[in-house]
Amino acid sequence: MADCLFCGIVAGSVPAFVVADEPAGFAFLDTRPVFKGHTLVVPRTHVAVLADLPAADLAPFFGLVQRLAVAVEDGLGAGGTFVAMNNKVSQSVPHLHAHVVPRTKGDGLRGFFWPRTKYASDDEARSYAEKVAAALG
DSSP: OTTOHHHHHHHTSSOOOEEEEETTEEEEEOSSOSSTTOEEEEOSSOOOSGGGSOHHHHHHHHHHHHHHHHHHHHHHTOSEEEEEOOOSTTOSSSSOOEEEEEEOTTOOOBTTBOOOOOOSSHHHHHHHHHHHHHHHO
C-alpha cells in the first residue's frame, strides 16, 4: 500500500533498523521503544489486522515472532519478553504488527501503560538491531 509506513519500511523506501528480512515477515526496531531492543514484526504484504492474515501465512509469521522472542532475550540478555499485538484500537500504524519487547525483573512495566524511551543515537539503535539479528541466526 503506497501510503503505509510499514510497507515503505519493507520496500526499503523508509529507513529502519532492520532485525530480520525473511519471506515470513520483516522485523525492525520500534522508533519509540518501550525498552531498547523493542522489535516490530510485520507481514511483508499489506495486511491491516490479524483477521486479514491468510491462514497459510499464520504459521510462518508467528514462527518468526516466536524466533524473535527468543532472539531478543538471548541477544540482549533479557530475562524474558512481552509479545503483543493491537488490532485497530491503539494500532498506530494500520499494518499488522507484533511487538516483541525485552523484559527484565523490576523493569517497571505494569499492565498496558507502556513508558517510552529513545535511543541515544542511530549507532546505539543499530547495535541493538545487530544483537537481535545475530541471535536470530
